[in-house]
Amino acid sequence: MKTPIIEEIKTIRNPEYPHIIWLEIKSSDGTKGLGETSFNVDAVEALIHDEFGLYLLGKNPYQMDLHWDELARKMRIIRGRGVDGSAVSAVDMALWDLFARSIKQPLYQVLGGLSRDKIRVYNTCAGYSYGVKRKGRYKAGNIDHHPESIYEDQHAFMNDAGALAEDLLSEGYTAMKIWPFDKYSNESNGQFISLQDLDEGTEPFRKIRNTVGNRIDIMVEMHSLWNLPSAVRIAKSVEPLSPFWFEDPVAMDNIDTLSEFRHSTHIATTASETSSLRWSFREMFEKQAMTICMLDISWVGGISEAKRIASMAHAYHMPIAPHDCVGPVTLMNSVHLSLNAPNAIIQETVRAYNATWYKDIVDTLPQIKNGYAYPPTGSGVGTNLLKSFIIDKKTSTRVSTL
DSSP states (O other): OOOEEEEEEEEEEEESSSTTEEEEEETSSOOEEEEEESSHHHHHHHHIIIHHHHHTTTOTTHHHHHHHHHHHHHHTHHHOHHHHHHHHHHHHHHHHHHHHHHTOOBBBHHTTTTOOOEEEEEEEEOOOOSGGOOSSSSTTTOOOOOOOOOHHHHHHHHHHHHHHHHHHHTTTTTTEEEEEGGGGGGGTTTSSSOOOHHHHHHHHHHHHHHHHHSSEEEEEEEEEEEEEEHHHHHHHHHHHHHSSSOOSSSTOOOOOHHHHHHOOOEEEEEETBBBBBBHHHHHHHTTTOSSSSSHHHHHHHHHHHHHHHHHHHHHOOOOBBOOSSSSHHHHHHHHHHHHHOOOOOEEOOOOOTTTTTGGGGGGOOOOTTTTTEEHHHHHHBOOOHHHHSSSOTTTTEEEEEE
């Protein structure tokens, strides 16, 4: 049988989702693979077509490791999240999807099979237009409230976190992530938090514990907004309420600082969605700077690099918790990895997205029931862009061919 070659690279965008870009790679036998990444999408699209396309077109699509290494070396990818890492992530995701579809196997199977038959999920308490769907500049802690939307969980945790926790439990969720301290970082640029702000930021955690007790785990998202003294001060305020973890307490530009934070608290430190590539994670592992390894497949370098980092974490007896607040294709990839990696403990999901705009983009989302995600069915990543999304007048494409 003749080995296929990559004959077409297509990027897809829609202004309703201004920070997301989708990538479709087509081989000469007609098989297609789907990838996705977010932020700096103009630059990502240009890089994929003007640089990566020159290398990829005409190549064997099944040589994922070779292509990853060639593209990474070609662009001299840096440690932090950036355009080059995002572009490589989208390409790698699409190539793995294409390969798995070509042999009619689900992605988790070609990664090594299932390590479990379901993975626990937590709800990131975002609203309908939080993050990648927002328009304009973002200010830490801002709430773009859409009361007509089915779930406006960020508004809810800032106003009645106890009622939100009850609602999540009623839907089967046993873990939730909130970030009530973010808005207090603006005045000092994260250099100081006052006692009054500290008390107000801690109040949602008190409301949750007073309402539902210990029936739900609470993750503290800190978005790398704080200096070390302020991050430690926040941690000491929340510690008595037994949070599950502190996530990205400081910027990832000084791993010694992250390590110092981690050793200042008995609560788990989780890091970091903002890091890219195994070399940045290696330093965190070696310095024992975190307790739980978080990575985002659409930024870290794709499935290939996520799998490598998960294996490195396993060597350090460290669990992983894949990030997703990006898009439906990333979520599907993350669920496959979480079901495959022996050391995965929990998967992020956003019910405000799953119940609304994710459904306007793809035909299949993970089955989430009673606080767990189950193996996707079908070959590859198990989802496709909806025809209605592709033919939408606002949807635009750019195509590179042989």
